[in-house]
Amino acid sequence: MSEEILINITPPETRVAVIENGVLQELFIERENQKGLVGNIYKGEVCRVLPGMQAAFVDIGLERAAYLHLSDFSRKELKSKGSEQIEHYLREGQTLVVQVTKDPLGTKGARLTTEISIPSRFQVYMPFANTSGVSQRIECSTERNRLRACIERFQENHQNGGFIARTAAECIEEFMLVTDMTFLSKLWDGISEKINTADVKTLIHEDLSLSIRVLRDVYKDGIERIRVDSHETHKKLIEFAAAFLPEIVSVIELYAGECPLFDIYNVEDEITRALERKVNLKSGGHLIFDQTEAMTTVDVNTGGYVGGRNLEETIFKTNLEATKTIPRQLRLRNLGGIIIIDFIDMQREEHKKQVLDALQRNLDKDHAKNKITEVSVLGLVEMTRKRTRESLEHILCEPCSACGGRGVLKTPESMCLEIFREIIREVRQYNVQTILVLASHEVVEMLLDEEADMLAELELFLDVQIKFRSESEYNQEQYDVVLL
Numbered sequence: 001m002s003e004e005i006l007i008n009i010t011p012p013e014t015r016v017a018v019i020e021n022g023v024l025q026e027l028f029i030e031r032e033n034q035k036g037l038v039g040n041i042y043k044g045e046v047c048r049v050l051p052g053m054q055a056a057f058v059d060i061g062l063e064r065a066a067y068l069h070l071s072d073f074s075r076k077e078l079k080s081k082g083s084e085q086i087e088h089y090l091r092e093g094q095t096l097v098v099q100v101t102k103d104p105l106g107t108k109g110a111r112l113t114t115e116i117s118i119p120s121r122f123q124v125y126m127p128f129a130n131t132s133g134v135s136q137r138i139e140c141s142t143e144r145n146r147l148r149a150c151i152e153r154f155q156e157n158h159q160n161g162g163f164i165a166r167t168a169a170e171c172i173e174e175f176m177l178v179t180d181m182t183f184l185s186k187l188w189d190g191i192s193e194k195i196n197t198a199d200v201k202t203l204i205h206e207d208l209s210l211s212i213r214v215l216r217d218v219y220k221d222g223i224e225r226i227r228v229d230s231h232e233t234h235k236k237l238i239e240f241a242a243a244f245l246p247e248i249v250s251v252i253e254l255y256a257g258e259c260p261l262f263d264i265y266n267v268e269d270e271i272t273r274a275l276e277r278k279v280n281l282k283s284g285g286h287l288i289f290d291q292t293e294a295m296t297t298v299d300v301n302t303g304g305y306v307g308g309r310n311l312e313e314t315i316f317k318t319n320l321e322a323t324k325t326i327p328r329q330l331r332l333r334n335l336g337g338i339i340i341i342d343f344i345d346m347q348r349e350e351h352k353k354q355v356l357d358a359l360q361r362n363l364d365k366d367h368a369k370n371k372i373t374e375v376s377v378l379g380l381v382e383m384t385r386k387r388t389r390e391s392l393e394h395i396l397c398e399p400c401s402a403c404g405g406r407g408v409l410k411t412p413e414s415m416c417l418e419i420f421r422e423i424i425r426e427v428r429q430y431n432v433q434t435i436l437v438l439a440s441h442e443v444v445e446m447l448l449d450e451e452a453d454m455l456a457e458l459e460l461f462l463d464v465q466i467k468f469r470s471e472s473e474y475n476q477e478q479y480d481v482v483l484l
Contacts, residue, residue: 039207129162336387
């Protein structure tokens with residue numbers, strides 16, 4: 001399987017595309033005025049404690065106060081006090097060092113933790129932890145024991161805190177792991193000094209830029225090349241890789257072609273399609289994605305697919321194809337939280353199991369933590385996917401000014417009847433002889449054509465003259481009734 005990473009840089013925006021076998025699998029976008037906050041460390045001030053929710057709001061200098069739940073306290077702190085009451089840990093006005101674990105989403109503020117963690121290529125350092133560990137994705141028991149022993153040897157002669165060996169640490173030589181841990185220890189020493197001198201409600205430590213985070217978090221063995229279309233960013237990536245990841249310097253390339261970088265694999269077209277509700281399957285079936293505040297729903301349909309010897313086989317093949325497309329779309333659209341998948345109803349238990357197994361296998365490729373359940377009695381599969389940043393739709397789009405984000409508009413007929421009711425309301429309240437109605441072209445046209453008889457009766461009944469004027473800037477639901 002060929003894989004590569006494309007990094008597109010423009011002054012206000014950085015975009016990163018992860019390509020597998022020529023197909024876009026994942027997209028990261030960071031804008032200068034909307035930088036992600038995950039990983040940032042702040043010196044905050046508790047502005048409100050909520051015992052009923054076992055949570056608190058912390059002012060870290062952002063537009064909205066951030067949210068800190070008792071379950072997000074460091075384990076060391078929870079163990080030392082042994083209390084399950086938030087008021088035993090926090091009080092209003094208290095200064096607190098916190099780290100962002102989730103960006104502000106919609107109307108919600110950022111989510112915080114006091115369990116500080118600082119990642120590097122091979123390790124994650126947790127200065128307030130008592131224990132260390134190894135990524136669960138490293139399955140070989142011999143390798144797990146080797147990594148754990150390496151961490152223990154380092155900790156014997158160094159400061160407190162815990163390390164977690166990341167998946168990338170597998171089979172890495174010990175001297176490189178020690179170098180990594182030494183770097184994290186020194187970085188924390190610098191952060192600690194800033195904490196002691198910084199003002200309240202200020203940023204203490206900012207995570208790396210998106211382009212460099214890609215080298216640290218997204219790059220993995222097997223990626224053939226990383227192409228970037230900016231001389232300045234290319235230089236920074238080479239410098240970072242030379243210092244921390246010398247083995248990948250050779251795969252970082254400067255792209256200077258005339259064709260835009262993202263056009264090589266039709267990434268722009270894929271982004272456009274990722275904003276649509278409907279996703280076509282190769283067999284002729286299709287998926288419908290609906291994103292709401294509470295959850296995301298995915299509906300699987302056979303559509304025009306009529307292949308197979310019988311209906312059950314057709315349904316089974318469509319559902320199997322959907323298990324490949326859904327995980328990719330979840331990654332590409334960055335959909336998180338609760339996700340409900342409505343597979344086409346299957347009668348055979350064996351088919352249900354195969355579909356669930358296929359879905360899990362494809363979800364295992366996702367770096368975001370996820371969990372799926374068995375098929376419910378209603379034929380639904382419930383799953384969760386960890387969400388730390390805004391979805392692609394929320395980054396690139398805004399609610400429609402015409403429908404307010406509902407996705408539908410009232411019909412011209414509905415608007416005509418609404419205007420009639422408003423005219424009756426105005427005439428009964430005020431003594432007028434003439435009324436001017438301002439509305440969209442479609443509504444005015446229907447009023448003067450299909451609703452002309454009703455309009456004549458209304459004028460006779462109310463003893464008023466009703467005039468109309470079409471407004472090109474009005475959408476279908478906008479109108480004004482003016483008393484003359």
